[in-house]
Amino acid sequence: xxxxxxxxxxxxxxxxxxxxxxxxxxxxxxxxxxxxxxxxxxxxxxxxxxxxxxxxxxxxxxxxxxxxxxxxxxxxxxxxxxxxxxxxxxxxxxxxxxxxxxxxxxxxxxxxxxxxxxxxxxxxxxxxxxxxxxxxxxxxxxxxxxxxxxxxxxxxxxxxxxxxxxxxxxxxxxxxxxxxxxxxxxxxxxxxxxxxxxxxxxxxxxxxxxxxxxxxxxxxxxxxxxxxxxxxxxxxxxxxxxxxxxxxxxxxxxxxxxxxxxxxxxxxxxxxxxxxxxxxxxxxxxxxxxxxxxxxxxxxxxxxxxxxxxxxx
Numbered sequence: 001x002x003x004x005x006x007x008x009x010x011x012x013x014x015x016x017x018x019x020x021x022x023x024x025x026x027x028x029x030x031x032x033x034x035x036x037x038x039x040x041x042x043x044x045x046x047x048x049x050x051x052x053x054x055x056x057x058x059x060x061x062x063x064x065x066x067x068x069x070x071x072x073x074x075x076x077x078x079x080x081x082x083x084x085x086x087x088x089x090x091x092x093x094x095x096x097x098x099x100x101x102x103x104x105x106x107x108x109x110x111x112x113x114x115x116x117x118x119x120x121x122x123x124x125x126x127x128x129x130x131x132x133x134x135x136x137x138x139x140x141x142x143x144x145x146x147x148x149x150x151x152x153x154x155x156x157x158x159x160x161x162x163x164x165x166x167x168x169x170x171x172x173x174x175x176x177x178x179x180x181x182x183x184x185x186x187x188x189x190x191x192x193x194x195x196x197x198x199x200x201x202x203x204x205x206x207x208x209x210x211x212x213x214x215x216x217x218x219x220x221x222x223x224x225x226x227x228x229x230x231x232x233x234x235x236x237x238x239x240x241x242x243x244x245x246x247x248x249x250x251x252x253x254x255x256x257x258x259x260x261x262x263x264x265x266x267x268x269x270x271x272x273x274x275x276x277x278x279x280x281x282x283x284x285x286x287x288x289x290x291x292x293x294x295x296x297x298x299x300x301x302x303x304x305x306x307x308x309x310x311x312x313x
Contacts, residue, residue, distance in 0.1 A: 024218035025192065025209055028137045031267045036184030038125035041169035046100045050124075055093035058127030058141075058188065062087045062162045066120035069102045072144065079103075085149025085159050089191050091127065091141040098122070123166050127188045135263070136205035136254040145191050158190050208252035213238040217249065217257070221264050227288030231257045266302045269295075273310045280307065 043066065044050065052059060054073075061070075063086045069079045070088060073095035079102040082088065090096060100120055131138060147155060165183050168176045192206065200210045208214045217234045234257060235245035249257045269287045272278050284295030299307045 022219070022223045024215070024222045025189075027222035027264075028135065029189070030271065032129040032133055032135060032138060034185060034188065035128045036125060036181055036188055037128070038123060038165055038169055038180050038184050040124040041121070041166050043120035043122060044100055049097055049099035049103075051097045052095060054095040055126070056131045057093050057129070058089060058091040059093055059096075060087065060089040060125055060127065060187065060191075061098065062123040062159075062166075064121040064123050064162065064166050068120050068122065069099050071097045071099075071102075073097065080146070083149060087145075087147040087155075087158070087162070087187075087191070089127075089145045089188075090143065091145065091188075091191075092143050094143050121166070123162060123169070125165075125184050125187075127184070136260075139254060140205040142195055142199075142206075145195055147191065147194055152194070155190070155194070158187065161186065203252050205253055208249075211252060213240065213245075214249055214252050217245075218253075221261060226286050227265060229261060231261070262302075266299065269299065269307070270303065270310060273307055274313075280311075283307075 041064070061082075063082045063084050065084055067081060067083045070082055071077050071079045079099075129138065149159070161183055165180055165187075168180050168183075196206050196210050200207050209218060217238055220234065220237065221229055231246060232242055235242045238245050240248070246257055249260070253260055255263070265287045269283050272283050272286075280292050280295070284290075284292050287295060289295035289298065296307055303310070
């Protein structure tokens with residue numbers, strides 16, 4: 001078979017145009033080891049309800065068909081009706097209850113005439129991440145996200161993705177588990193994007209990702225492969241004085257830029273030790289240390305375990 005020369009040229013062209021950049025959110029999701037899974041796709045009748053306790057992981061539900069009711073497990077929480085296409089998530093794993101109909105104590109709440117609780121199809125799943133990490137992203141995760149279908153028509157593509165997850169869950173075949181898990185992760189990322197867009201004025205880490213100065217600085221930090229950036233350089237690129245940059249960064253991110261640089265480099269070094277065959281000295285230098293000994297000492301002080309043990313593990 002003759003080689004396709006046009007394809008080769010195209011590949012070289014694409015490769016030449018590729019920009020070697022890593023956005024902060026993508027790198028953070030690697031750091032916290034995000035994974036997703038779907039564990040239920042079906043319905044329940046009017047006499048049933050689903051009570052979910054608080055979990056050290058995120059939880060989500062999508063109303064694929066019909067309608068149901070949700071109540072967060074708080075003393076003053078009200079029942080909220082969920083309709084076809086609604087997506088709800090509890091990124092921090094908050095306790096809540098789902099029911100085809102609200103409890104009798106809330107009998108004044110009635111579904112609209114055209115809703116059909118008996119035809120409910122609900123997709124449920126979870127987002128797993130290392131909640132033990134003291135990372136600003138984990139600390140600033142929202143407790144609750146509700147993407148209403150009528151208010152987010154721009155997410156119709158996401159609901160199409162959900163229908164694929166539902167079909168794969170109900171009619172599994174070869175590769176279904178892997179497909180469902182990857183698509184569930186995509187669902188989490190899009191929910192984070194939605195939350196960031198709606199709360200861009202907040203002083204949180206998620207809002208910092210979208211900030212025109214701090215967000216770009218975070219991308220720069222997460223893109224470096226060597227210990228290149230300093231607080232002074234980041235401030236200069238952001239067109240801010242060192243003091244103004246540090247104050248804004250600390251306010252939004254939750255830690256000062258020097259501490260964030262150190263944390264990001266250490267987390268990157270840990271991933272390299274676990275997932276690559278790079279030499280210890282090359283990892284040490286990329287993290288900003290001139291010798292294995294100084295790197296090992298700093299690494300052990302940061303993680304309470306030596307880099308050698310991490311690599312062996």
